[in-house]
């Protein structure tokens with residue numbers, strides 16, 4: 001599919017007491033013995049590096065399995081407690097760890113540093129972080145005072161701590177989180193996004209805009225959706241693609257999108273997202289990106305019928321000629337018209353990408 005970063009989860013050993021699948025043993029991130037253990041894991045990472053790729057691995061930031069070695073030894077001391085002294089039970093058989101406690105900050109940093117130093121991985125994906133907010137903590141063993149905003153402040157602290165620690169070992173190592181916000185952008189390198197998952201019921205399972213990317217062009221948000229139509233919406237709105245094996249059937253198409261993004265990265269990754277272009281159909285969503293060299297307008301049909309629509313080009317993009325690299329089509333904009341528009345016809349779910357020329 002043209003991507004060059006591998007994200008691995010489910011790589012760690014389970015525990016022998018409960019018979020749960022290894023994935024649930026969050027806390028001890030020792031590479032699985034049934035897949036060859038740490039030595040085989042390290043050889044695999046080396047092989048990816050020789051091919052020019054990078055490897056990011058999963059670590060859970062919030063929860064630690066009670067039967068993991070870490071959970072048994074330190075869970076009780078490092079977990080969140082409410083004002084009545086009760087531990088959180090959102091996840092059964094898991095401790096919910098407190099990001100504002102310096103002991104957990106140091107321990108999480110040690111786990112991540114170990115993976116970067118010993119396994120030579122290139123980054124850490126911290127699950128739950130960015131998706132969990134506003135927890136309080138009154139655990140008297142913790143280094144912080146009991147405050148209602150302890151979690152949100154702790155998020156910034158723990159991400160800064162982990163990122164600084166892994167970068168001491170590998171200066172370009174990255175930290176990602178499950179979701180993000182303006183608070184986390186300065187202390188992380190990228191995130192996934194729940195707009196088509198947890199928030200799907202709120203937005204009708206459609207992306208109609210990307211206010212975060214508009215306000216913070218440096219935000220690196222990775223997503224995909226469940227269908228090709230949703231993946232097209234992610235791409236159209238400036239999101240980066242994270243694609244697993246089930247997308248293989250669309251590999252040729254996705255490779256085209258990934259290449260397009262690389263070639264026009266000055267606009268589509270590092271550029272400025274302009275205010276959303278108006279369109280004549282509520283189902284047709286457009287976005288405009290301006291970079292140092294390229295101007296790109298993306299248009300996507302979020303509806304279930306073929307639609308013809310006019311897309312109003314932003315005044316900042318004064319190009320008269322537009323070319324679609326996906327289809328080879330070219331259109332000329334009427335220079336005399338006071339409002340410059342692109343006329344498009346889109347199949348259900350279709351994405352069109354237009355490059356300004358001349």
Ligand SMILES: [Zn+2]
Pocket residue numbers: 079080081098099100101137138139142144150
């Ligand atoms: Zn705490």
